[in-house]
Amino acid sequence: MxxxxxxxxxxxxxxxxxxxxxxxxxxxxxxxxxxxxxxxRLMYYRIPSVGCGNDPLTSFWAAKRFKTDCKSLIQEGYDKARGLFKLAIADRWVVIVTGKELIRELWSAPDEKLNFHKAIDEATKSKFSFGTAVTENAYHVNIIRGRLTRNIPELSPELLDEVVCSFSNEFQHSTEWKTFSPIPHIQRIVCRASNRLFVGLPMCRNASYIRLNIGYTLEVWYTQQTLNGYPAFLQSVIGRYITNIGTRTKEAVNLLTPIIEERLSILTCSNADYSQLPNDLLTWLIIDTPNKKGRNVLELCQRLLVVNFGAIHSATNTFVHLLFHLAANPSWVKILREEVKYATEVDGWTKTALDKMQKLDSILREGLRMDGVNLWSLNRVAMEDYTFSNGVTVPKGALLAAPTSALHTDGSTEQIMGEQPPDVFDPWRFSRSCRSDSEGKHLEGLETHSNMALATTTSWNYLPFGHGKLSCPGRFFAGIQLKLMIAHFIQHYDVKLEKRCSGKPPNVYVGYSCAPNQQARVMVKAHQNM
Ligand code: HEM
Structure with a gap:
């Protein structure tokens, strides 16, 4: 006891x-x-906020305003702040970095301090979209940056062939004006042209494959836009229910299994002789798989879907913005036509000819400057408390970015040359610097650009493709593809807006993304002087 x-x-x-x-x-x-x-919290408090105070109530309203009015919020912050300012979005603050020196720190800081891929994972909600296997080992990025870019001259005849066929399928060659909502047509053309180099014929023309890639692209975009509207703790619950991406991936596996298995068996039979395989992205993905485990149908399909996501949405939007500009300004089409005609008469429809089309490059760069896909770029997440050279510290976990739209229209920076004010769309802004002629006449001596700022040349204040070692790996491919599409289109078609309006139909802004007008329609007919 x-x-x-x-x-x-x-x-x-x-x-x-x-x-x-x-x-x-x-x-x-x-x-x-x-x-x-x-x-x-104190670190955040020390960074000035735009559109609200530091309290939950005003930041809640500012986050609501962000959804439709992000562009003016960014501009307001850019005009007032020196250094950093912050914006409220649904689940957090975004710290916007301004000024050449601080932006240099943003794009050049090592991954252990300011991390791009973590930011992209968060922005695209990759856990619910791409799948972690693909984002954890993104070897496809090096393939796009290296093999795809190097192969552009060799593969441009195939690209041209696909552009010609797909435009003729989508817009026909009617001598009568026909009306089109351009976005779905351009999505299909971009998807076909890109996939001619990604998976080759006949798959790039397979209607189910095209629908799948466009659907996947829209779904990832929808998932990220929807989840961005909810606080972090709700995102993982809702994320599981709103995404259909598992089904899309299965569709890709069903469609691509025969091609992938055929290529793998050719490799087995030929004792790994890669020259037996077609020269395209799928082959490069097979060759460069870092370990044998990754060389399986599922992972190869996931990677192709992710690359399509990178390629389709941005290039489609860029083309449609320009299409609206051209439809509203027939005199620009005339000038471009003359340049394209001259360059292709001399060099044929080659990359060399495209490289010589300075006005075409200028209008593309102006389009990306004024109507870039996103209002901010250089997304990074702070992996530790990070102190900028101006003494301001951002806390671990902070999301940072540079204000693309405001930088692109800041007339006080060296980037924006030209006769027109920086907020005006001036198609020849960047070609004027290398030739005195602004009318498209005297094309003799047209040369590849030497002193011209090209559409794909990034800098600290020209950011449609980001900047630095983590800039868009597909931009040279995108540049050639878009130039080819515009050059072909204006040589073979006339275009006008269905409803006359002064200039281009207004853009649509959702959060920090900028899209072309979704309602506007264009009228298209075959160009007679062909
Ligand atoms: C007009 C067309 C395009 C635009 C405006 C664009 C823009 C961008 C931007 C802004 C980024 C992120 C860089 C940053 O924020 O710092 C990016 C990344 C990326 N882009 Fe593009 N892009 C375009 C076309 C393409 C194409 C055609 C491909 C594929 C062939 C592609 C593949 C990628 C990939 C894979 C990444 C992620 C890079 C990484 O994880 O390191 N993009 N792009």
Missing amino acids: TGALNDTEVLLKQFNFNSATFIAVFAVSLLYWIAVKGRR
């Missing part, structure tokens, strides 16, 4: 000790958590 009491006393003592320890540990952890949170 005494022994039992003693045991109970010991247990009670242990319990008292354990619970006291537990309470102490809990209290210390809570204090630590409050201190860390408080410290981070």
Whole structure:
């Protein structure tokens, strides 16, 4: 009995000790958590906010305003702030970095400090979209940057062939004006042309494959836009229910399994002689797979879908913006036609000819400057508390970016040359600097650009493709593809807006993305002087 009491006393003592320890540990952890949170909050407080204060109520309203009015919020911050400012979005702050020196720090900081891929994972909600296997080992990025870019001259006849066929399928060659909502047509053309180099014929023309890639692109975009509207803790719950991406991936596996298995078996039979395989992205993905485990149908399909996501949405939007400009300004089409005619008469429909089309490059660069796909770029997440050279510290976990739209229209920076003010669309802004002629006449001596800022040449304040070692790997391919599409289109078609309006139909802004007008329609007919 005494022994039992003693045991109970010991247990009670242990319990008292354990619970006291537990309470102490809990209290210390809570204090630590409050201190860390408080410290981070203080860091945010020190960065001026735009459209709200630091309190939850005004930042809630600012986050609502962000959804439709992000462009003016960014401009307001850019005009007022020196250095950094912050914007409220649904689940967090976004710290916007301004000024040449601080932006240089943003794009050049090492991954351990400011991380691009973490930011892209968060922005695209990759957990619910691309799948982690693909984003954790993104070897396809090096393939796009290296093999795809190097192969452009060799593969441009195939690209041209696909552009010609797909335009003729989508817009026909009617001598009567026909009305089109351009976006779905251009999506299909971009998808076909890109996939001619990604998976080759006949798959690039397979209607189910085209529908799948366009659907996947829209779905990723929809997933990220929807989830961005919810606080972080709700995103993982909702994310599971709103995405259909698993089904899309299965569709890709069904469609691509025969091609992939055929290529793998050719490799087995030919003792890994890669020259037996077609020269396209799928082959390069097979060749460069870092380990054998990744050389399977599912992972190859996931990678093709991700690359299509990168390629289709941005190039489609860029082309449609320009199409609206050209439809509203027939005199620009005339000038471009003359340049394209001259260059192709001399060099044929080659990359050399495209490289010589300075006005075409200029209008493309102007389009990307004024109607870039996103209002901010150089997305990064701070992996630790990070202090900029102006002494301002952003807390670990902060999302950072550079204000593309405001930088692109800041007339005080060296980038925006030209006769027109920076907020005016001036198609020949960038070609004027290398030739005195602005009318498209005297085309003799048309040369490849030497001193001209090209559409694909990034800089700290020209950011449609980002900048630095993590800039868009597909931009040279996109540049050639878009130039080919515009050059072909204006040589073979006339275009006008269905409804006359002064200039281009207004853009649509959702959060930080900028899209062409979704309602506007164009009228197209075959060009007679062909
Ligand atoms: C007009 C067309 C395009 C635009 C405006 C564009 C823009 C961008 C931007 C802004 C980024 C992120 C860079 C940053 O924020 O710092 C990016 C990344 C990327 N782009 Fe593009 N892009 C275009 C076309 C393409 C094409 C055609 C491909 C594929 C062939 C492609 C593949 C990618 C990939 C894979 C990434 C992620 C890079 C990484 O993870 O390091 N893009 N693009």
